Amino acid sequence: xxxxxxxxxxxxxxxxxxxxxxxxxxxxxxxxxxxxxxxxxxxxxxxxxxxxxxxxxxxxxxxxxxxxxxxxxxxxxxxxxxxxxxxxxxx
Amino acid sequence: xxxxxxxxxxxxxxxxxxxxxxxxxxxxxxxxxxxxxxxxxxxxxxxxxxxxxxxxxxxxxxxxxxxxxxxxxxxxxxxxxxxxxxxxxxx
Amino acid sequence: xxxxxxxxxxxxxxxxxxxxxxxxxxxxxxxxxxxxxxxxxxxxxxxxxxxxxxxxxxxxxxxxxxxxxxxxxxxxxxxxxxxxxxxxxxx
Amino acid sequence: xxxxxxxxxxxxxxxxxxxxxxxxxxxxxxxxxxxxxxxxxxxxxxxxxxxxxxxxxxxxxxxxxxxxxxxxxxxxxxxxxxxxxxxxxxx
Amino acid sequence: xxxxxxxxxxxxxxxxxxxxxxxxxxxxxxxxxxxxxxxxxxxxxxxxxxxxxxxxxxxxxxxxxxxxxxxxxxxxxxxxxxxxxxxxxxx
Amino acid sequence: xxxxxxxxxxxxxxxxxxxxxxxxxxxxxxxxxxxxxxxxxxxxxxxxxxxxxxxxxxxxxxxxxxxxxxxxxxxxxxxxxxxxxxxxxxx
Amino acid sequence: xxxxxxxxxxxxxxxxxxxxxxxxxxxxxxxxxxxxxxxxxxxxxxxxxxxxxxxxxxxxxxxxxxxxxxxxxxxxxxxxxxxxxxxxxxx
Amino acid sequence: xxxxxxxxxxxxxxxxxxxxxxxxxxxxxxxxxxxxxxxxxxxxxxxxxxxxxxxxxxxxxxxxxxxxxxxxxxxxxxxxxxxxxxxxxxx
Amino acid sequence: xxxxxxxxxxxxxxxxxxxxxxxxxxxxxxxxxxxxxxxxxxxxxxxxxxxxxxxxxxxxxxxxxxxxxxxxxxxxxxxxxxxxxxxxxxx
Amino acid sequence: xxxxxxxxxxxxxxxxxxxxxxxxxxxxxxxxxxxxxxxxxxxxxxxxxxxxxxxxxxxxxxxxxxxxxxxxxxxxxxxxxxxxxxxxxxx
Numbered sequence: 035x036x037x038x039x040x041x042x043x044x045x046x047x048x049x050x051x052x053x054x055x056x057x058x059x060x061x062x063x064x065x066x067x068x069x070x071x072x073x074x075x076x077x078x079x080x081x082x083x084x085x086x087x088x089x090x091x092x093x094x095x096x097x098x099x100x101x102x103x104x105x106x107x108x109x110x111x112x113x114x115x116x117x118x119x120x121x122x123x124x125x
Numbered sequence: 126x127x128x129x130x131x132x133x134x135x136x137x138x139x140x141x142x143x144x145x146x147x148x149x150x151x152x153x154x155x156x157x158x159x160x161x162x163x164x165x166x167x168x169x170x171x172x173x174x175x176x177x178x179x180x181x182x183x184x185x186x187x188x189x190x191x192x193x194x195x196x197x198x199x200x201x202x203x204x205x206x207x208x209x210x211x212x213x214x215x216x
Numbered sequence: 217x218x219x220x221x222x223x224x225x226x227x228x229x230x231x232x233x234x235x236x237x238x239x240x241x242x243x244x245x246x247x248x249x250x251x252x253x254x255x256x257x258x259x260x261x262x263x264x265x266x267x268x269x270x271x272x273x274x275x276x277x278x279x280x281x282x283x284x285x286x287x288x289x290x291x292x293x294x295x296x297x298x299x300x301x302x303x304x305x306x307x
Numbered sequence: 308x309x310x311x312x313x314x315x316x317x318x319x320x321x322x323x324x325x326x327x328x329x330x331x332x333x334x335x336x337x338x339x340x341x342x343x344x345x346x347x348x349x350x351x352x353x354x355x356x357x358x359x360x361x362x363x364x365x366x367x368x369x370x371x372x373x374x375x376x377x378x379x380x381x382x383x384x385x386x387x388x389x390x391x392x393x394x395x396x397x398x
Numbered sequence: 399x400x401x402x403x404x405x406x407x408x409x410x411x412x413x414x415x416x417x418x419x420x421x422x423x424x425x426x427x428x429x430x431x432x433x434x435x436x437x438x439x440x441x442x443x444x445x446x447x448x449x450x451x452x453x454x455x456x457x458x459x460x461x462x463x464x465x466x467x468x469x470x471x472x473x474x475x476x477x478x479x480x481x482x483x484x485x486x487x488x489x
Numbered sequence: 490x491x492x493x494x495x496x497x498x499x500x501x502x503x504x505x506x507x508x509x510x511x512x513x514x515x516x517x518x519x520x521x522x523x524x525x526x527x528x529x530x531x532x533x534x535x536x537x538x539x540x541x542x543x544x545x546x547x548x549x550x551x552x553x554x555x556x557x558x559x560x561x562x563x564x565x566x567x568x569x570x571x572x573x574x575x576x577x578x579x580x
Numbered sequence: 581x582x583x584x585x586x587x588x589x590x591x592x593x594x595x596x597x598x599x600x601x602x603x604x605x606x607x608x609x610x611x612x613x614x615x616x617x618x619x620x621x622x623x624x625x626x627x628x629x630x631x632x633x634x635x636x637x638x639x640x641x642x643x644x645x646x647x648x649x650x651x652x653x654x655x656x657x658x659x660x661x662x663x664x665x666x667x668x669x670x671x
Numbered sequence: 672x673x674x675x676x677x678x679x680x681x682x683x684x685x686x687x688x689x690x691x692x693x694x695x696x697x698x699x700x701x702x703x704x705x706x707x708x709x710x711x712x713x714x715x716x717x718x719x720x721x722x723x724x725x726x727x728x729x730x731x732x733x734x735x736x737x738x739x740x741x742x743x744x745x746x747x748x749x750x751x752x753x754x755x756x757x758x759x760x761x762x
Numbered sequence: 763x764x765x766x767x768x769x770x771x772x773x774x775x776x777x778x779x780x781x782x783x784x785x786x787x788x789x790x791x792x793x794x795x796x797x798x799x800x801x802x803x804x805x806x807x808x809x810x811x812x813x814x815x816x817x818x819x820x821x822x823x824x825x826x827x828x829x830x831x832x833x834x835x836x837x838x839x840x841x842x843x844x845x846x847x848x849x850x851x852x853x
Numbered sequence: 854x855x856x857x858x859x860x861x862x863x864x865x866x867x868x869x870x871x872x873x874x875x876x877x878x879x880x881x882x883x884x885x886x887x888x889x890x891x892x893x894x895x896x897x898x899x900x901x902x903x904x905x906x907x908x909x910x911x912x913x914x915x916x917x918x919x920x921x922x923x924x925x926x927x928x929x930x931x932x933x934x935x936x937x938x939x940x941x942x943x944x
Contacts, residue, residue, distance in 0.1 A: 110144070231455045541837065
């Protein structure tokens with residue numbers, strides 16, 4: 035499983051609409067509206083780097099109202115939870 | 126459930142040690158080492174704002190090797206997963 | 217009581233109008249026009265995190281003339297004043 | 308009444324100690340530990356600009372563990388609360 | 399006397415016009431066009447904090463061509479000149 | 490007369506000492522301790538560019554406790570005051 | 581061989597189009613869409629500084645959809661690969 | 672093949688030493704010393720995300736003299752060259 | 763002779779046109795298109811501070827296509843060349 | 854001729870010493886101490902890119918007191934002066 039975290043800024047008044055659009059994309063596991071300098075944090079869990087490229091460059095690029103995106107690839111996960119099983123792709 | 130996402134920078138050569146120390150703290154659900162300007166992203170899931178305050182100010186403050194922390198409170202979660210059940214506190 | 221502090225920038229010439237609009241929102245305790253890099257500082261005091269999410273994402277998002285918002289959740293209050301009583305919600 | 312808001316960063320592991328030291332200073336009304344890029348937000352309410360200068364330059368300058376301070380003078384307060392009476396100086 | 403220093407950026411080609419408009423405002427003592435990251439520096443000398451609030455929020459906000467303003471309140475003046483007498487208000 | 494404005498940051502707890510040291514330098518007309526991102530603002534009024542170079546590079550460089558300096562050359566002054574006469578050099 | 585690396589930001593939804601346009605320019609060896617603060621990284625390998633100037637200032641300047649470019653000249657290459665031979669110009 | 676580009680700053684006087692240490696690491700294809708805000712750019716070409724994690728977090732973390740690293744994952748490569756064949760892993 | 767160096771950003775696709783317009787201004791000695799965060803560097807050599815003010819505020823302000831300018835006054839020149847003679851004003 | 858402009862910050866109190874050390878290096882044509890965010894601007898004029906690499910990475914790296922360097926390669930020169938002849942290398 036390839037995991038990435040995206041920090042996202044949206045145009046004024048579009049936080050909920052963009053969050054819902056992102057959460058409906060295949061591969062986007064969770065979206066949080068957050069306090070601070072960013073508006074949204076999206077957690078992406080996909081099978082391959084190609085899926086990640088397609089999701090970030092193509093799918094996210096088509097969501098209206100996004101002002102900026104900063105994506106971070108997760109190198110390793112440290113957790114007491116079995117994240118692979120919990121977010122089993124295709125499940 | 127109160128969720129927060131922390132963007133963390135660590136001192137050189139301490140990424141794995143800090144990630145493991147953070148992941149062992151009660152309330153820290155997942156820690157990811159990531160590409161980009163930050164070294165680690167920690168997902169915090171606790172029961173109350175007081176637990177969050179205790180975790181961020183007291184527990185994380187005692188982990189050796191952290192150079193900087195930027196914590197974001199999650200206002201709302203947008204997900205097709207039942208995050209409350211998956212990360213059931215006390216489970 | 218959940219407290220948050222918002223640092224706000226507004227469009228040119230709209231400081232007073234935005235400050236008054238914000239101060240009239242339920243949950244916004246005080247708004248200050250300030251010197252320095254930000255235009256306004258708003259102190260938010262609400263009952264729950266859900267109220268905070270609704271206020272910041274929905275209500276503030278509808279105020280005309282806001283150019284940017286940086287919201288900080290207060291983890292703990294240190295004060296010789298009994299803030300809970302002074303700003304009793306519903307009072 | 309002269310009001311100012313100070314955004315403060317502290318050295319690692321000193322959030323509580325600095326917050327308590329600041330809250331005990333005459334003229335500091337409230338101190339909040341906060342999420343985000345700053346560690347503490349202090350609300351200062353004093354009688355004159357000279358009191359503010361003395362507090363910010365002299366008293367705060369002597370608190371151990373402060374890494375940086377950004378002080379904003381409040382030009383005007385917008386509130387449904389009678390802040391002058393609630394935080395009556397000398398009360 | 400309350401003194402403040404404002405660092406100002408203006409729209410392209412409007413340095414002289416904005417400088418003259420600012421210098422004609424009551425309470426603005428001097429305006430300098432400067433080298434570096436800012437376009438203008440204005441020195442404000444007024445009688446009270448209320449005058450400062452009125453000048454910065456209301457009067458300056460109405461000057462056409464200002465792109466950004468960063469105002470700093472002077473806590474104390476250190477000078478061999480008798481600035482109070484030299485810039486006597488009302489004189 | 491050549492005028493320059495310097496924005497200065499000082500080491501913790503040294504605001505007053507550095508301000509007094511700067512104000513005693515020949516050519517430094519006024520020093521203000523200020524709110525915001527900078528600690529001090531110094532107004533320099535000297536006869537020639539060479540005096541300015543000597544003051545900024547040599548004299549200010551020897552003052553203990555300065556952490557950073559950003560100097561702006563004033564191209565033109567806009568004022569209802571006769572600044573040349575008020576700050577007559579040699580007077 | 582003169583080598584340069586360009587960090588590029590593009591307008592929303594134009595990552596693929598700009599990447600393809602850049603990759604088709606003579607002298608552009610490789611273009612990568614990337615995670616993080618930049619959208620694209622282009623590796624430029626040309627024969628002379630004049631070719632580099634022509635490519636960066638003239639050719640890249642005509643590609644639609646570029647929002648910003650930060651070009652870095654490579655002083656020296658450290659590699660176990662024979663880059664000169666692999667990317668032989670004219671080959 | 673997984674490709675990543677790392678922007679690296681090194682301590683004063685250590686550009687050549689760090690560049691040679693990085694270039695000798697398995698998985699680091701090329702290192703360039705560059706003009707501008709960064710000192711070095713390293714191109715990483717490895718077989719899997721795990722190799723990338725190991726290289727960036729473990730191996731690079733042990734190189735003496737690195738002051739900061741900003742790693743970008745390449746989502747897609749656009750090139751007229753057959754990069755997979757040219758930099759064939761294991762070759 | 764008064765020397766100043768200006769770091770200039772221009773609108774997309776206008777590097778050459780702005781560079782030529784600037785180089786034709788009296789007092790602008792050299793203009794370079796450059797790699798990195800800025801587009802152009804202009805070296806200004808004039809007789810007096812007044813000439814510098816006129817050039818920077820008035821003449822440069824009228825050149826179409828400039829997005830931003832950061833001007834630095836040269837305090838002193840260190841060179842084995844006799845710059846005064848080489849760039850003799852009026853020559 | 855290859856031209857580069859370097860923006861340089863130096864440690865406190867070392868502006869003159871670093872400027873003289875830089876000006877004595879072969880290939881450094883002029884060094885200016887400047888107002889603003891940088892301390893020094895150096896103009897480099899050498900015969901080849903290899904000379905530039907040697908100067909910037911090796912020679913400048915050995916000058917004591919430099920805190921940071923940002924080097925920009927000049928792509929093209931626009932000037933009414935015959936810079937090649939004036940700064941003839943070897944002359």
